[in-house]
Amino acid sequence: MLPIAIDAMGGDNAPGAIVEGAQRAAAELGVPVVLVGRPDAVDALRGDLELVAASQVIGMGDDAGAVRTMKDSSLVRAAEAVRDGRASAMVSAGNTGATMASALLRMGRIKGVSRPAIATPIPVPGSTPTVLLDAGANAECQPAWLAQFAQMGAIFARERYGIAEPRVGLLSIGEESSKGNPLVKETHVLLADPATLQRSGARFVGNVEGRDIMTDTVDVVVTDGFTGNVALKTLEGGMRALVRSVLDALSATAVAEEALGALMPLYATLDPDGTGGAMLLGVDGVCIISHGSSSATAIVNAARVAREMIEAGVVERLRAAVAPV
Amino acid sequence: MLPIAIDAMGGDNAPGAIVEGAQRAAAELGVPVVLVGRPDAVDALRGDLELVAASQVIGMGDDAGAVRTMKDSSLVRAAEAVRDGRASAMVSAGNTGATMASALLRMGRIKGVSRPAIATPIPVPGSTPTVLLDAGANAECQPAWLAQFAQMGAIFARERYGIAEPRVGLLSIGEESSKGNPLVKETHVLLADPATLQRSGARFVGNVEGRDIMTDTVDVVVTDGFTGNVALKTLEGGMRALVRSVLDALSATAVAEEALGALMPLYATLDPDGTGGAMLLGVDGVCIISHGSSSATAIVNAARVAREMIEAGVVERLRAAVAPV
Numbered sequence: 001m002l003p004i005a006i007d008a009m010g011g012d013n014a015p016g017a018i019v020e021g022a023q024r025a026a027a028e029l030g031v032p033v034v035l036v037g038r039p040d041a042v043d044a045l046r047g048d049l050e051l052v053a054a055s056q057v058i059g060m061g062d063d064a065g066a067v068r069t070m071k072d073s074s075l076v077r078a079a080e081a082v083r084d085g086r087a088s089a090m091v092s093a094g095n096t097g098a099t100m101a102s103a104l105l106r107m108g109r110i111k112g113v114s115r116p117a118i119a120t121p122i123p124v125p126g127s128t129p130t131v132l133l134d135a136g137a138n139a140e141c142q143p144a145w146l147a148q149f150a151q152m153g154a155i156f157a158r159e160r161y162g163i164a165e166p167r168v169g170l171l172s173i174g175e176e177s178s179k180g181n182p183l184v185k186e187t188h189v190l191l192a193d194p195a196t197l198q199r200s201g202a203r204f205v206g207n208v209e210g211r212d213i214m215t216d217t218v219d220v221v222v223t224d225g226f227t228g229n230v231a232l233k234t235l236e237g238g239m240r241a242l243v244r245s246v247l248d249a250l251s252a253t254a255v256a257e258e259a260l261g262a263l264m265p266l267y268a269t270l271d272p273d274g275t276g277g278a279m280l281l282g283v284d285g286v287c288i289i290s291h292g293s294s295s296a297t298a299i300v301n302a303a304r305v306a307r308e309m310i311e312a313g314v315v316e317r318l319r320a321a322v323a324p325v
Numbered sequence: 326m327l328p329i330a331i332d333a334m335g336g337d338n339a340p341g342a343i344v345e346g347a348q349r350a351a352a353e354l355g356v357p358v359v360l361v362g363r364p365d366a367v368d369a370l371r372g373d374l375e376l377v378a379a380s381q382v383i384g385m386g387d388d389a390g391a392v393r394t395m396k397d398s399s400l401v402r403a404a405e406a407v408r409d410g411r412a413s414a415m416v417s418a419g420n421t422g423a424t425m426a427s428a429l430l431r432m433g434r435i436k437g438v439s440r441p442a443i444a445t446p447i448p449v450p451g452s453t454p455t456v457l458l459d460a461g462a463n464a465e466c467q468p469a470w471l472a473q474f475a476q477m478g479a480i481f482a483r484e485r486y487g488i489a490e491p492r493v494g495l496l497s498i499g500e501e502s503s504k505g506n507p508l509v510k511e512t513h514v515l516l517a518d519p520a521t522l523q524r525s526g527a528r529f530v531g532n533v534e535g536r537d538i539m540t541d542t543v544d545v546v547v548t549d550g551f552t553g554n555v556a557l558k559t560l561e562g563g564m565r566a567l568v569r570s571v572l573d574a575l576s577a578t579a580v581a582e583e584a585l586g587a588l589m590p591l592y593a594t595l596d597p598d599g600t601g602g603a604m605l606l607g608v609d610g611v612c613i614i615s616h617g618s619s620s621a622t623a624i625v626n627a628a629r630v631a632r633e634m635i636e637a638g639v640v641e642r643l644r645a646a647v648a649p650v
Contacts, residue, residue, distance in 0.1 A: 237536030
């Protein structure tokens with residue numbers, strides 16, 4: 001396997017936690033890894049990991065358009081390594097918009113794909129995660145793009161979570177096909193046509209609502225990138241507020257240790273560091289987008305997912321499943 | 326005070342829990358109450374509460390358009406009682422779309438209001454709730470409507486939660502004013518004009534993200550009814566999944582009783598029965614929309630909120646704050 005290119009400069013904890021994660025991925029998973037970043041920042045940390053030198057860093061707050069001018073940035077160089085066949089995948093915990101733009105610029109789209117989408121796994125206690133897409137790549141969408149997101153999300157759910165016939169739902173504000181905005185209503189018509197999901201081996205279960213996302217009634221939830229990002233962030237904020245309140249309330253009791261211990265498996269399920277990150281579906285290569293706050297463990301898990309996606313040949317499967325618009 | 330008209334037929338637990346809630350509201354709060362519904366379903370339960378007879382019931386799954394043909398339905402009769410000065414407010418746990426349509430049909434809009442919006446309080450542990458609007462009345466919106474939602478939401482936050490200068494945020498997918506879809510970008514321009522919120526005594530804090538909703542960084546979150554409904558339902562589903570998982574994990578321990586006891590105040594904060602329901606802002610009368618699963622306690626709290634809104638003269642205050650489009 002070609003090495004996985006890990007952006008050493010991306011994320012709140014870069015480069016320290018990222019390089020540590022890369023080292024652990026190489027040691028624990030046995031996957032080949034190459035770091036991408038500034039030698040002065042990484043050389044002292046990288047041990048015997050290889051480094052692709054990149055002199056620039058696109059910051060978390062920079063505009064995604066920076067990829068056009070910062071051609072020697074770690075993100076652009078990482079995507080370039082995949083394009084040039086020097087790496088099998090890229091992983092970054094950096095600026096999401098710029099990661100996406102780098103992948104698009106250097107890897108290009110899979111033939112027939114109108115727009116790539118960010119597929120984010122949402123943890124579901126006691127079940128496989130629900131794949132939400134688009135989680136933020138495209139603030140404005142057309143119905144045919146959403147139909148492609150459904151096709152791609154189904155492939156991802158099968159390859160990543162082993163779901164034989166993924167159930168695909170369309171995010172709306174009521175189960176009836178008459179509910180929603182014009183985008184949803186037009187997309188519903190496309191998804192209800194059996195031909196749309198035939199090549200991805202998925203089943204359309206109709207409209208779903210926000211409350212279904214964290215249940216086991218649906219495997220893939222399709223929406224535009226604005227709504228998807230709002231839903232994802234709302235859920236993250238809600239979980240954070242609730243988990244913190246639970247911890248505060250229990251910590252003040254005499255039974256704190258036992259009670260908190262009993263909740264550890266649940267916290268592990270919800271921990272974003274454990275999910276292995278989101279995947280940008282539709283670009284011509286594997287691109288894993290990790291959370292900005294990624295720890296070393298998050299990077300290990302992202303590398304694990306990258307390897308799984310490479311071994312599953314997910315890009316080839318996406319190519320076969322997507323119907324050109 | 327004129328009586329509060331309570332729809333005895335609306336909600337999953339109607340008429341039993343609704344009538345019980347109405348009786349408790351009259352007894353515990355000392356507010357005058359009148360029930361609206363079918364005599365054969367309510368007479369045996371209502372004790373000495375007055376009943377406005379209505380022969381029809383709009384079901385939870387019926388289309389909102391049913392209000393045009395079912396003129397003797399409990400919802401339409403309740404709204405009519407407010408219009409005719411026989412009631413000071415209406416409360417229903419029934420079909421949300423039909424409740425809204427009844428209120429619009431019979432009470433009409435406040436002069437200058439383009440579209441009414443559903444304002445839903447989202448609990449924030451340790452702080453006052455965040456008012457989210459529109460939580461589902463209008464799946465498609467124009468920027469000027471959202472500006473009015475901001476004006477109305479600010480009045481509601483002040484009268485309901487005593488917030489002197491409510492902080493109004495615009496829901497988007499990034500804090501920068503350049504982020505979002507066209508609706509958000511155009512609304513941002515309107516809200517950034519100091520004149521827009523001047524009459525409602527509120528302050529625009531710019532774009533907010535989903536993760537801010539359950540924090541104390543913002544008091545009013547403005548969005549279109551599609552996005553708002555998705556955010557609300559996503560949060561409800563996420564909270565339900567997490568609370569259930571916490572209960573399951575702790576129930577299996579030897580310290581279940583103490584641990585769960587310590588979490589009771591938090592559960593009370595999150596319990597939708599405790600919030601008193603949402604309010605339809607922009608119609609010419611007080612209309613409280615309770616959760617479909619409302620218990621008797623939820624109805625008591627809804628009656629309490631209705632009384633507060635009447636006593637605060639919220640409709641007059643909305644009339645003064647809204648700038649016609």
